[in-house]
Amino acid sequence: MNKMPSYSSLASLSEEKAALYESLQAFQSNGFFLRCSDTPEGLLVCDLPRRGGDLSGAEAALSRLGWRLLPEKKPGLWLLDRTEPAWQAMADALPAALPAFPAREEDFAAYALCRLLLLHPAPLSRQPMELNRALWLWTVRPGSLKALHETCAALLRQKKPLPTLGGQLLAAGLQNPKGA
Numbered sequence: 001m002n003k004m005p006s007y008s009s010l011a012s013l014s015e016e017k018a019a020l021y022e023s024l025q026a027f028q029s030n031g032f033f034l035r036c037s038d039t040p041e042g043l044l045v046c047d048l049p050r051r052g053g054d055l056s057g058a059e060a061a062l063s064r065l066g067w068r069l070l071p072e073k074k075p076g077l078w079l080l081d082r083t084e085p086a087w088q089a090m091a092d093a094l095p096a097a098l099p100a101f102p103a104r105e106e107d108f109a110a111y112a113l114c115r116l117l118l119l120h121p122a123p124l125s126r127q128p129m130e131l132n133r134a135l136w137l138w139t140v141r142p143g144s145l146k147a148l149h150e151t152c153a154a155l156l157r158q159k160k161p162l163p164t165l166g167g168q169l170l171a172a173g174l175q176n177p178k179g180a
Contacts, residue, residue: 117167135166
């Protein structure tokens, strides 16, 4: 019987990245990098194509783990994102309830943004995925949320959908203060 993963592991980009790296090692024994993207166009960047070797079957391995290749921006680098079913499964599995008010002051900004996003739910198909990606990336590389909060406030004023899944990811991170 499969054990249901915890909410924090469902929202852990670090754990997802580790599983993906392990799977891709079958295609390259000399090493390659797999790192978080610097932009919310995709979640991860991989230089496996630059390392040579037989990559037939790599795309199928990615798909099995819920990942897909995005159009190439730089030669020899893969930009990776979750598949739509993987995003939907995450949205369905993560709670949409507001977590308890955080005890640590450094979590207040994340709580405020989480609250805004969860109070304005939208179907995943209408959500701005680049903001969901940016918020998931934030869980592994925390920094200022000011620009993301301002962007979401502007979307709300324009009556456009907010990244509800990003709020769910923030909630999972706030419930698991050890990090994503």
